[in-house]
Amino acid sequence: MTAVPDEAADSPFFVLDAVTADLMKVESLTQTCLNWDYGKRDSRVWSLYEKNKAAQWNAATDIDWDHDVRFGAELTEENGARLAGFVVGEGSPVPRELLTQFRWEYQAWMCSQFLHGEQGALVTTARLVEIVPDMDAKTYAASQVADEARHVEAFARYMDEKLGTVYPVNPGLGTLLHDVLSESRWDIVYLGMQVVMEGLAITGLRLASSGFGDALIRQITKMVASDEARHIAFGVTSLTGMYEQATSAELREREDFLLESIRLMSRRFMLREVWERMELDVAKGLHFARTNPMMATYRQLLFQQVIHVLRQLGLLSERVKELLLAENLVRPEMMTSR
Secondary structure (H helix, E strand, O other): OOOOOHHHOOOOOOOHHHHOOOOOOOOOOOOOOOOOOOOOOOOHHHHHHHHHHHOOOOOOOOOOOOOOOOOOOOOOOOOOOOOOHHHOOOOOOOOHHHHHHHHHHHHHHHHHHHHHHHHHHHHHHHHHHHHOOOHHHHHHHHHHHHHHHHHHHHHHHHHHHHHOOOOOOOHHHHHHHHHHHOOOOHHHHHHHHHHHHHHHHHHHHHHHHHHOOOHHHHHHHHHHHHHHHHHHHHHHHHHOOOOOOOOHHHHHHHHHHHHHHHHHHHHHHHOHHHHHHOOOOHHHHHHHHHHOHHHHHHHHHHHHHHHHHHHHHOOOOHHHHHHHHHOOOOOHHHHOOO
16 A cells, blocks of 8 residues: 555544545445536526635635634633533533533534534535436535535534544434435435435534634634535525426335434434443433433424425424424424414
8 A cells, every 4th residue: 555645644534544444435326417508607507606616615725724713622602612502411421520521522522423424415415416317406516515524624623623532423314324324315315415414513503602612613614504504505596496297106105215314413412422432321311312401492493494494395294293293303383383
């Protein structure tokens, strides 16, 4: 194997030996489409493509990497003591003397899942370039691939240079990524990535941009969230009206996929990996994450965008509503609002 240059030797995210040790390999059968009709370039998707070109930013130069971030340092009200306020109070598995450690670990876990999700988006959107039949959609998806690569770059550099630690991909997220990447039907790829994962990500990023402690990660999450808004619009625009003429069997297949996706993503936010790394009572931690009112409200906020898009697409079926209510991902009154 070619020797790694000295300047890359300290970068675990970009050294071949480090990244090949643990790979998720997905077998898939896809149908690649080439379209010789290049259109009139006046569609809503093309308009999004034009906006995407104008909104490009450079992770190396447009982010202030000089911010000092010291993983494990004591936190003040200004630099993150309010982070993860849900863990302070009755029933918390975290003793008061470990609050600072928990907040840093929670931030590391969140940023790790952002990073893994962005890689998933990178690969999934590259798949869309192949399989979508519409040329405008291919063109936009290609521009989104560049966005996702930039997001991976920013989060990987933050984890490597500033936090110095990373959590593995959450099993729920990993399973959903596997399901989406093994899928041959392009509209289900849209549903998995552009609707469910991007819908959760944009809310999580916006909450992080105001709630995280250090100025650097707030800047990164704010800039990434601005891109995600266009990505969700791409999915909505591409799928609007698609299911109006679908058969009951086709709708049932999409519904089944959404039900499994929602289950996987709901259970992603139980923080098992954090409880385990800190050697806390895992059973108590899982119960706390499931029942704590602030955690429940957080999950409901995360799923608001997903619910809104499913309603727009005509996919908010009774079975989907029942699952959202059963998992406490929505307040009952929200299921009747338009």
